[in-house]
Amino acid sequence: MTKPYFLGVDIGSLTVKAVLLDAGQRLLTRGVVPAGYGGQEAAEALVARLLRECSLTPDEIAYTVVTGYGRVRFAAADEEVSEISCHARGAFYLCPAVRTVIDIGGQDSKAMRLDAQGRVVDFAMNDKCAAGTGRFLEVMAAALDVPIEQFGALALQSKHPVTISSTCTVFAESEAISHIARGVAKQDVAAGLHQAIASRVLGLAARVGLEAEVMLTGGVALNVGVVAALSRQSNQRITVPPDPQTVGALGAALYAWHKGRR
């Protein structure tokens, strides 16, 4: 008799994430890969790899839920669920005390307020603009010639952060470049950029009301500079789960578990 397993896939603009759960909601494996063009090929390859690692065949997956921007193009899914619902479900599973989830992904940032049952009471997403997203940080790290992985740590070294007034990615980049041209230290420009992203995201979170406990998910949660700036500006402790990038995929897998057991 085949054992039922449950798959959650999150196809974002920059990365693809997948989480595999067993019948007892236990995590079997998870993975993150660059999305490449469109994301669906990367997603199929990632799922195949995870299945191989666990010595499973596709037939043993009872149910698959897909989320993220590429969700409509993933043929193997039984159902697609929005990122809002998936991030909320994943975050609440990891920590039932969570009432606010902030997710900063590649091209979207979003804030969700949950009730004590983990249901989404309200949510807000960034407007049609890359400011306050992972893409913003990537562009700025490139402008400062710093590897993205070290960008947050660099910002933390700053003693005198500059003020970046533009919230537009394009204008913020030219603002950062003019600071550098005037001889401002790299870490001070980096810190200014991190503060700008934090205030932008907190403005979004204020729309739904920033209630403790606050969890930060998405790839940008790996950036210590953003976490520190968010915590300082909001006076809140910011919880970052292990492997924050996969929280949406975890939520999708949990949806799959609920749907697939019936």
Add this chain to the structure above:
Amino acid sequence: MVEKRYKKLKTAAELQRLMQWHYTRIRLPRLGRPLAWVTSGAPVEILRAMGVIAVYPENYGALCGARREAVSLCEAAEAQGYSPDLCSYARTSLGSVFQSERAPMGGLPQPDLLIACNNICGTVIKWYEAVAAHYGVPLFILDTPFIHGAFEPHALAYVVAQLEAMIRFVERTTGRRLSMKRLERTVRLANETVQLWSEIRALCKARPSPLNAPDLFVNMAPIVVLRGTEGAVRFYRHLKAEVEMRVKNGIGAIPEEKYRLLWDNIAIWHHLYRFYNYFVDYDACFVVDTYTGGWSQEIPEGQSALMEGIATAYATVFLNQSLEYRSRLMERLIREYDVDGFVMHCNRSCKPYSLGQYAMKRRVTEGTGVPGLIIESDMCDARAFAAEAVKTRIQAFMETLAERK
């Protein structure tokens, strides 16, 4: 595929004929009758009673938007230096003035006079000034003070004086006199139109609702453009009869109505059916909206106080009132129409309608327990519409509604 989910009204052909006739008629030889460009909130009854033909640049803008021809006209206005942040009705209108060869129907016929009433926004003043300068025609600005709390007697007296000044202006520029008898008759017809429109909207309290938002938006054209005419009254009688039949036979506007929603703000003309069909995919119907209710104010009739009646009806339109008033209006509609959720269009074009939406959203949810969603777009400028981002928000919102059921 898309059209299949949309249940077409039998009166659609009649509506099309009526509006086509309007746009044809304004181009025919007018035998000396003057033609005015007016804002959607101008007291058109007075103009009709004086034999002035009224055309509506805002309706023309909506028409260009729905035909997806507004963007090129907006670009024509932007090329002349008008900011892309300016209202897209204004840009569409100005673009059609500057480059009529690009404009549907060659633009609107040249005006003899202009009447702008600022009860809907302040943009109309500068927009109409630009049109006045372009054509070299006189402009009258009818000023209706913003109502923060109650419509005070001194404000009423002021608006009445404004109306009297407007009548003198029209008499002076056209050489025509206002007959009170004709005005009373026009007001009667306008009230009849408004009454029918209110009754049609109220029929959507039925389950399932006989109409969805696109029906309301398409069918609002005569209430704006032809209010106070026999043609509009006749059309709305027929529409009402058809909507009543739908209610009687339990026919809904969408195949299956699971969720009842309220819409706030101007329609997204360039994605009219596609956008509202995103909601139909989740069995959600917009049973009521705040926008098409903007033309449901009857003018109190009565010999002596007619001017006071007109002043009150036009000065108290919801866009000229406080956020508090508008929140209460939404709360009332949510209760009356038994609504599960509301969607507010954060309309880049329409600042007075969109400013304060986050505060209103919070307030309305606190007052009713009903959740809301804010969608960013623009009524005419399709460049401000990001389909994927919009769909993601709609999906997330419908999932939260589903969890509540």
